[in-house]
Amino acid sequence: MSDPITYVYNQTPAPKRLTIGGTYPLASPDTIAGRPYDLETLAADANFGNPQPITTEVQSLLLDGARVEHLRDGNRESYFQIRITADNPHDLARGEAELRAQLQRITTLEWTPPHALAPTSKFIVVTSSMRWLFDDHAELQLKRVFGVTFVCLPHVRSADTIVVDAITTPGSTSPPTITTVDNCNATTGWAAEWKLVGTSDPWATIPVTSYAGTAIKADSPTAGPPAPVAVAASSIRVSKTFAAFDASPYVRFTITSSRAFDYVALRVDDTWVEPILVDGDDYYFETADTSVTFLRLQVNWPRLISPAYPDLFVHDVAKYSRLPQFGTARELGRTIRVHGSERTPGSIAVEHESTALGGHVIVYTHDDASGYTPPLGPDNISGSSSVVSTNVSGKAYNLDTPAVFEKSLAGIPAGRYELGALLSIPSGSGSYDIAWSAQTYVGGVAVGEAQSGTTTITWTSDLKIYAPLARILLPPTRVAPGATATVRISISDPTPGSGPDITLDEAWIFNLSIGALTIAKTTKRRLWIDSADIPLGVPAIWTGDNADRSDAYALSLRSQVLAVGTHVWNPGTTSIFTVTEGVEDAAVSFDYTPCWSHHPMAITDELEPTA
């Protein structure tokens, strides 16, 4: 490359929309009042840079080439030539000094493309430096050109932060009031359409049949490409027109399919909404519509290796007065949409206006579409339990009898799980063993090998503790795609009768392959979990009573925080599961700034599902 300075005089200035920190324009002179010098960014060699992928080679049997895994993105380097012009050497040097004062610090580089509707890209500058590009001819003209390098985080941010408000259902008490909208025992009024995703083909009408008298089945065309060719992504939508009814605040669809789908949305009259909670086969949608006459549910499947396109079964449609809870309203789940094209830092707030959250506060996030939820209590099939309304699960299990839980395997995405439980002893302290096992069941019969073990749990001062019982690979035995199977998890005292009675409040399986787990202890009314972000580069967990964080302090001791999760906010939908041991109906909200590869989109509330 030739010396960049030879290009400078032939270039027009870059758009007048480049600033440092939003306040220091790197623009042409006529826009800046009060500057005794002119400052221009030249188009020559201007470069916003690109994220540097950080990868690792994975061993394989390829003769040539290699499998490569993308780990993360490294910083980008942006480079601009900035020309300072002044009437005298003093102002020329002042321009240089003022430019220098903006560099070598954490700030933003904000760029608005020329089109009137283009949103601003905010590059997060980690550091920056300047280099003098000397030219004797320019010195005579009182002009100096500096090459400025900005080292930026790899992705750009939208200009505005998005706040995902907490779900509140004023005046409603748990459990929710459930009103049937359609029990799907008959096909009356239902219509279904099918289409290949991403094609321009029109929606094709497909038959709706009754399935076992308890569900309707939308039959996709059987003729597809012959196996084992990958079947293309497909989509089904089912619709029904109703006499006007009040659907607010929540509508629940119970749906299943022979294959795992990866997207669900509901059109309520003219508005599309995405699920606000997914629990197993139940998809909950929030709507403010009090006079609904039309519902249309759309489900998308990814590309599948399968001889046939999957069918959709709708088992039930109902209206809920509030979202359901797991056990008690101390355990809540919700799904949020994260905008952007890159993962982004964010902040979760778990709050209650009047009552302390803890004991334990658990926050678990994941972005899997299987309907997986961590709590085992709602899936209890045997054991010795009594009702304890102040417990998280609403029950207390005496572990002298094994407490057995059975979850649908379809709702257990394969991966590394932490089996954890809230366990109590009546008094004192000591170390006691807890036995656990996990086994796959097909048709009610155990198959494959069981995973099992015994873990020694130590109580020192608190009588009720969160105890990690095991790290296990689930499912213990996998089953064919679409097969109906369950996983049974048993937790017991291996030596019943000796030592104190150990009681279990609630147990969870947290998938750590696809999610992140934070467990903190607080006696305050609010807890915030902030992702690592510039400038500090570390995450933080804050607790306090005031909503404006004016009395918030950081939790950083192992005795205050039992698990620190790296909560990842990928674009798309993410599920947040929370447990607040001390209070029901804690409000969970989330705020973040959408992150993009290079250019932000304008964020709108309008949703149009991919089809």
Add this chain to the structure above:
Amino acid sequence: MTEQIAVAGRWLALQTDTAWGDLQYTGRHPRGCWTAEWRMAPGDRGIYRGQPVDIYDGASPVWAGHIASVDPLTGTYQADGAAREAEKRLGLDSGGAASAGPTTAIAAAIARGMNWAGHTIASFSGDLPVDAASLDDGPLYLQQLLDAGAEQRGEEWWVGPDRIARMGPTTTTPTWFLAPGFIAPGVDDEEYAQYLFGRYYSSTTSTYQTAIAEDTLAPYGGAEKAVSLIGRGAMTSTKAATIMSKILQRDGSRLAVIGSVAVDASNLTNAGGTPADVRLITEGQMVRALGTFPDARRLTPYIDFVIGEVRHDATTVVTIQPLGRAATDLRALFEKGA
């Protein structure tokens, strides 16, 4: 990286000055947690030699040890696993006298400040691995006592992430299955011995004697090795023979495996076929490498090997080294010589 580091009871990630990266931690069988290292910004980060280090995955501990080396100029931090405290603790009893009982010595060392939470090792009372009279010269180190105890029982000892010392036989049940034809470890007869000749000092004849243990299956050829039991003091011929047979059972008739294998979810599963999450792989687990014959005479088309060392880092690939790996590179030969 989903793991998190706590030093001296504080989460490094939740303090503003202690952002870290490049964490690697290893475990060995026997011994358990072995080394950990990570990097932080240069300068004094308030982390000093001897502070306890715990690494967690979720709320579960996965590694425990203490800070062994701090380099504030480069920001490099190294920690030694909990088991390695035994290298530096003497085998004493609660009164400070030399002890020949591993469990007594562990309890006394914990009382003197060794950062172990306890042990589940059955008492050696009545069958001490070292003759008490041989301690007149001075105490052994705790590690030597535990090694002698484990050898006597044909077992291994280790300290896990819960800081509890355990002793038990090496597993014989595979936890993981390595896909056939993918990556197979090589085999070597370097570490193998068919005959073990053990010299010991007889307590009945007050002379030096030899106890011989033989692997009658002899599947891999007739290698011979000498073992010295003299450091354990006087013993009966029965005890010497028992120890020798346990040593043969544990170390002798084993196929040595060359090299290490890199595994990930594409080539490793559990018994039920679920792809592995490599963070669940730990030292001491058994891996069945399918599709590989150990020698020309066997009909079983697989090799079972126990994971002797595993190194975890931020990737989804993990490198495992089989137990009893033949020393085929310079570093391994030096370590062996030491």
